[in-house]
Every structure is written in C-alpha cells, then in structure tokens.
Amino acid sequence: MSEPVIHTDKLTKRFGDFVVVDALSLTISGGEIFGFLGANGAGKTTAIRMLTGLLIPTSGTASVAGFDLYTGAEGVKLNIGYMSQRFSLYDDLTVRENIRFFAGIYGLNNQAIKEKSRQLLESLKLLEVADTRLASLPLGWKQKLAFSVAILHEPKIVFLDEPTGGVDPVTRRRFWDMIYEASERGLTIFVTTHYMDEAEYCDRLCIMVDGKVAALDRPEAMKRHFGVESMNEVFIQLARPNKME
Amino acid sequence: MHSFRGFLLKEFYHIFRDRRTAAILFGMPLIQLLLFGFAIRNEIQEVNLGIYDQSHDAVTREITDKFASSGYFVMRQELHSTAEIEHAFAEGSIAEAIVFEPDFAAKMIREGRATVQVLTDGSNPNVSKIITGYAASVLQDYRNTAFGAAEVGVEAVPLMMFNPELKSVNLFVPGLMALILMLVSALMTSISITREKESGTMEVLLVSSLRPVEIIIGKVVPYFLLSFVNVVTVVALASFVFGVPCRGSVTLLMLESLLFIVTALSLGIFISTITSSQQVAMMISLAGLLLPTILLSGFIFPVASMPLPLRMISNFIPAKWYLIIVRGIMLKGTSFGYIWKETLVHGVMTTVLMVASIKKFKTRL
CATH class of the missing domain: 3.40.50.300 (P-loop containing nucleotide triphosphate hydrolases)
Structure with missing residues (x-):
C-alpha cells in the first residue's frame, strides 16, 4: 500500500x-x-x-x-471528511440545500458546488426529491446522502x-x-x-x-x-x- | 467567506421554516405588547362605590355628586348600616365605601370640620392604596371649591412629570422591550446552538473549514437582525397604538438597544456552552434570564422597594440598566450626558459576558 x-x-x-x-x-x-x-x-x-x-x-x-x-x-x-453518529444533516433543509451547505462549509466554490450537486443527485438517484425537505426521507437515504456529502470535497x-x-x-x-x-x-x-x-x-x-x-x-x-x-x-x-x- | 454566507443562509432557513420559531420571533412581541398595553393596567377605572350617608344633607349630596362625576367611580349601592357595608365588601359588590357622619353639614358649619370615612378592601393592597388616593383627591377638590385653597394652609399640588396621566403602558413598554430582546436573543440563540449539538451537526461544523468564531457569528447575526426589527416594531406600535412618546433621540435609543441585544446574545451563547440539550437550554433561559428580567429589573416591581439583598442582585441584571436607560430616553427625553454611567455599566457587563462566552465556546468544543 x-x-x-x-x-x-x-x-x-x-x-x-x-x-x-x-x-x-x-x-x-x-x-x-x-x-x-x-x-x-x-x-x-x-x-x-x-x-x-x-x-x-x-x-x-x-x-x-x-x-x-x-x-x-x-x-x-x-x-478530512466526517460523518457523525446521527447522520448530521439538517432535516429542515431540502436535499439540494443540504448538499450546497455542506459543500460550502468544506470550502468548495460556487462553480464546484453546482457541478457536484448535480452529479451527486444523479448518482444517488435523488433528483426527484431534490427539493424535498430531508425530514420526510427514509433513514437509509439520509445515511447515503450524509456519507456522500462528507466526501464531496474529495478528502483523503x-x-x-x-x-x-x-x-x-x-x-x-x-x-x-x-x-x-x-x-x-x-x-x-x-x-x-x-x-x-x-x-x-x-x-x-x-x-x-x-x-x-x-x-x-x-x-x-x-x-x-x-x-x-x-x-x-x-x-x-x-x-x-x-x-x- | 463563501462558506460563511452559506452558513448564514442556512440559519435563516431554520428560523423561517420552523413555525414555532417564527411564531415566537414575530407573534410574541405583538401579543405581549397588546396584552400589556390593553389588559394589564395599573390605573383603575370604574371603582364600585358604596355610600353610607347618615346625614343626607346638602353638603353630603354635593360630595356624593362629586364622586359620581369624577370619572373614577360608579355608584353601586346606597348603604344603610355598618353591617351592610361589611356584607357588601364580603360579597365583593363594592371596592370602596364612603361614610358620612350624622349631622355632617351642621357640624361643618358649627365646628368647621366634619369627618368622612373612606373604607377599602385591603385584601388587594395596591388597588386599595390607589383608590383611596382617588377618594382623597375628590374630597380635596371639594374642600378647595367650598372653602378656597387659602384656608387649608399648606397644600400639596402634585404633578406627575413625564407621565402626567400615569399611563401604565408608558411604564411597561421599556420593560417589554427588555423582555422581548432577552427572549429572542438569548433563548433563541441558546436553543439554536444546542439544537446543532443534539443533532450532531455541530461536530461536523467544527470539523469543517468554518472557524468557531464564524460559527458563533453566523448563529447570532440572524437573531441580531431580527431582534432589531422587533425593537423598531415595538417602539412604533407603542407610539401609534398607545401613544407612548419617544421624547429623546431615537438613534440613541436604537444604539442602546443594540448594546442590550449583544448582551442577550452573549448570554445565549454562554448558556449553550453549559448544556447540550435544547430543553435544558430553554429551562435555563426561562428561569435564569426571563424571570429575573421580569421580577428584578424594575419592570413590574420597583427596585427601590425591594429588600437590600435583592437590590444588590438586581445590579447584576443587565435589564435593570437597560430599563433605566430606555425609560430615560423615551419618557424623559434624557440625553446621553445623563445616562452614560448606566451605559458604561451595561457596556462593561456586555464585554465581560461576550469575552467569557466566546472563550468558553471555543474551549468546550
């Protein structure tokens, strides 16, 4: 290795x-x-x-x-990326807003955020619920999203x-x-x-x-x-x- | 910088999407102001009055008429014995009774004086005191018209400066501003920070490239702005709906309010550093901040009438100083020259709190 x-x-x-x-x-x-x-x-x-x-x-x-x-x-x-025990996303934000927010605080710029959001929504098949608030999504989806968001900025x-x-x-x-x-x-x-x-x-x-x-x-x-x-x-x-x- | 903007945006989403938060932020100031303005009044109108007239002459009738036309009293019943007075008080049908001694007019002419007894229901001492005062002023008024002021010797001519009509809403509005700012700034900030701790998102924020100071600022800026909107709303409503004056500089009032908002925000941050549960934060805010703000600041109960230990404690309550300042500016038209000491105390308190809170926030996480 x-x-x-x-x-x-x-x-x-x-x-x-x-x-x-x-x-x-x-x-x-x-x-x-x-x-x-x-x-x-x-x-x-x-x-x-x-x-x-x-x-x-x-x-x-x-x-x-x-x-x-x-x-x-x-x-x-x-x-580094970090995902805590409780998935640590915001229930009162939509899927898209969550992605945008976390991408932002991990230091991605606007262009990259747009690009990454689109890719992520497609690869996770979340396009249909992109503007739904997270609270109404099943736990498994949130978990996947939390993981994807934690590695969005391509940490080591x-x-x-x-x-x-x-x-x-x-x-x-x-x-x-x-x-x-x-x-x-x-x-x-x-x-x-x-x-x-x-x-x-x-x-x-x-x-x-x-x-x-x-x-x-x-x-x-x-x-x-x-x-x-x-x-x-x-x-x-x-x-x-x-x-x- | 970009990440900070996103953080602020997120905070506003939280506030406007949570119906309870929005209701507390915007509904509460309105409801409180209307409640305090309309429902809670110190001045008493339409005192139920009973008259026990043992004389029934021209003088007692004239005095009775004066009571009836004073605007404060409503003639509830004519009483005919001491027992009846007691019964009426017990029943609650009257709040005050006036007793004229027998041969009232005759005595007055013969001896130059006659006695009126004023009875009130002492089970509510504050009301009792106020309506006794009303009765005394009616009698004084009669004395002045009947004999002329000269005969009385020393006469007190009271004038309630700055609030001649003794409108209690004038007294409540400054206190209400303190209360609302405390609630919005301290309570909401502490809840919003502990919510992030409960949901585990605080750790993620701290691991991210946001600095702790940015997190604190991002958390307080929305509440800072909204609190300020609330101050303006309360002052405007108080002025348009209740005619509460702002005699001093509006700019000075706003600046002092901003200082108080910062105090409350620091308290909110401080509370969020000692607990990681929203409920505990709420309990601490309510019991530890709101109650003292209501009870010990002079909002409802005058500080001067408190026992010494409480008076000393009240010095450590920021709202007390803010209240002195706001009452000064709004009701007395005080300029900064007269309130710089209070502002200084308040400012020092705020600085100490802010530094302590931010330090504690950093070391705890």
Whole structure:
C-alpha cells in the first residue's frame, strides 16, 4: 500500500485523572478501510475527536493527511471528511440545500458546488426529491446522502463514527457497498462500529479496551490468533476480562 | 467567506421554516405588547362605590355628586348600616365605601370640620392604596371649591412629570422591550446552538473549514437582525397604538438597544456552552434570564422597594440598566450626558459576558 495517511505515536487524552485514550499508536495507509472497535466508553469517540481536530491531545504526536495535528490543523480540516453518529444533516433543509451547505462549509466554490450537486443527485438517484425537505426521507437515504456529502470535497480520509446505527441490515449492506467503492478510488476510511459483521468487512481492525489498543490486525489473523470462528467471539474474549471483574 | 454566507443562509432557513420559531420571533412581541398595553393596567377605572350617608344633607349630596362625576367611580349601592357595608365588601359588590357622619353639614358649619370615612378592601393592597388616593383627591377638590385653597394652609399640588396621566403602558413598554430582546436573543440563540449539538451537526461544523468564531457569528447575526426589527416594531406600535412618546433621540435609543441585544446574545451563547440539550437550554433561559428580567429589573416591581439583598442582585441584571436607560430616553427625553454611567455599566457587563462566552465556546468544543 501507499504511504501512511494517518500516523499516531503514543497519542493520549486525559480528563483529569481519567485516561480515556492511552498511548494510541497507529499507522494507516491510503485506501485502507480501518475499523475501530470497542465497547461504549472504550475511547473510540475521543480518539476520533482528536484525529479530526475537535479535541486537543494531552500528549503524543500525530499526523493526519500529511499534516501535523498540532501545527497543521487547517490542513487537516481541508483533507478530512466526517460523518457523525446521527447522520448530521439538517432535516429542515431540502436535499439540494443540504448538499450546497455542506459543500460550502468544506470550502468548495460556487462553480464546484453546482457541478457536484448535480452529479451527486444523479448518482444517488435523488433528483426527484431534490427539493424535498430531508425530514420526510427514509433513514437509509439520509445515511447515503450524509456519507456522500462528507466526501464531496474529495478528502483523503473520511471518519465515520458509528455510521450505521439504527439502520436495517439490508441498508447497512448497501452502505458498505458505497464504502468499498470509495475505498477503491483511494479514499481512506476510518470507521467505528458496534456491529461485528461490519468489522469483518474492514481491511484492518483495532480493538480498544479501556483506552488501550487490545488488538490490531487483519480480521482473519485475529480470528486465527484467538482460535475462534467469528469476530464476535474475538471481541468478547478481549473485552470480557476487564468488563466483568 | 463563501462558506460563511452559506452558513448564514442556512440559519435563516431554520428560523423561517420552523413555525414555532417564527411564531415566537414575530407573534410574541405583538401579543405581549397588546396584552400589556390593553389588559394589564395599573390605573383603575370604574371603582364600585358604596355610600353610607347618615346625614343626607346638602353638603353630603354635593360630595356624593362629586364622586359620581369624577370619572373614577360608579355608584353601586346606597348603604344603610355598618353591617351592610361589611356584607357588601364580603360579597365583593363594592371596592370602596364612603361614610358620612350624622349631622355632617351642621357640624361643618358649627365646628368647621366634619369627618368622612373612606373604607377599602385591603385584601388587594395596591388597588386599595390607589383608590383611596382617588377618594382623597375628590374630597380635596371639594374642600378647595367650598372653602378656597387659602384656608387649608399648606397644600400639596402634585404633578406627575413625564407621565402626567400615569399611563401604565408608558411604564411597561421599556420593560417589554427588555423582555422581548432577552427572549429572542438569548433563548433563541441558546436553543439554536444546542439544537446543532443534539443533532450532531455541530461536530461536523467544527470539523469543517468554518472557524468557531464564524460559527458563533453566523448563529447570532440572524437573531441580531431580527431582534432589531422587533425593537423598531415595538417602539412604533407603542407610539401609534398607545401613544407612548419617544421624547429623546431615537438613534440613541436604537444604539442602546443594540448594546442590550449583544448582551442577550452573549448570554445565549454562554448558556449553550453549559448544556447540550435544547430543553435544558430553554429551562435555563426561562428561569435564569426571563424571570429575573421580569421580577428584578424594575419592570413590574420597583427596585427601590425591594429588600437590600435583592437590590444588590438586581445590579447584576443587565435589564435593570437597560430599563433605566430606555425609560430615560423615551419618557424623559434624557440625553446621553445623563445616562452614560448606566451605559458604561451595561457596556462593561456586555464585554465581560461576550469575552467569557466566546472563550468558553471555543474551549468546550
């Protein structure tokens, strides 16, 4: 694979005495689908927030899309996309207005916005509902739109924070098709999820337990290592000792 | 810059597409002004009066006529005993009773004085005080015409400056402006920011190339403009519908109002930094901002009559200073030379709030 697009070294975040993310060291290459797993409170969201520039790390170093997290925050912002847990679109705006708005805040100019809106509406087959307010659209459509909008400005990396919450399995599967497509075009995907079947779709996985990296490998290698059939079992083996006692 | 324009546009979509928001923004000032102007009045008209005349002579009849023609009173019933007075009060058929002692005219001629007893229903002390005053002025009036002012010795000739008719709407309009601006600016801003936090869009905004300062400005500019429209509307309506004067400089009034709008907006931003739920933001705004604005600013209850601790607290309520300023400009025609101290206090408060809010907003996200 190509050169690393995300590289972190002992990235740490403390809130008071509580270490939320403990010395996270990762290297992710271009075009990779990187799965970030962990129980609630394992530090996933905090890690994403540091990598997207929403939170300042307590210690450690990191570079994202070739920019240093501390000194090149603006450069990082221009080269990443972000989709949060709740799809983060505006229900009271129409599909077209949503596209235009997000394209705008990601720094596209007028010409590019027009061009991209048209392309996107066509490729997502949303032309008919382009001027409908988002509130009346099904969840699956919103999810697709949210993803497309997050990568509209052609970032190097897109961060997806539990992008498939509350969506049925068929829609989830279709969503992953979109992720694969984007990855084939060279986009790096950093995705957190609760669903173990989704974990199997990733190129590489990082499982977090209590702020620390408990395992970091390809899904097959992980299953082989623990001698189990599914990611589910891997996850339970890793997470349980700390959670139950 | 382009992204900022888009952000502003989006904010206006939010405001005009949400019927509740639009209703609060434009309907509420109107309804409040009309309510305060028409329904809530301190002046009392048509006091139900009972007369217990134990004398029935020319003098008592003349005084009774004066009461009837004063415009304040309605002759409700003739009373014939003390028991009947009590009954009438208990029943609520009268609010005030006038009792003439027996041989009223004779006493007046013989001794030079006679006594009228004025009874009111003390269960509502404010009303009681006001209508006792009405009765006293009717009696004073009679005394002056019957004996001439010279005989009385020291006479008080009251004149209520700046509001000779004591119209309560004149008092309410400035308070109402403070209330509406607080509501529109602080409440709506805090709700609009927390809404983005609830929907997860705030994170996306912060990850985007928009800077936090741009987000704050984009959030407050629409409410700043709309609040200003509201100020103009309220002042215009008050003047055309209720004849509330603006004796001072309109420009000065608008500038001071802009300062107050900024105060309220800063408070709104501040509230949105301490909570990420719309409901909590609403509760804090209502309980923490609106109630003090109504109760402690001097809007309804005069600050001077509050106990010391409350008077001290009221100094920290921006609306108190704004109220002094607006009443000064509108009713007294005060120029800046007389209100610069209040403006200074208000300005310092605003600056501190704004800096604190913006700092907190940045560090929290």
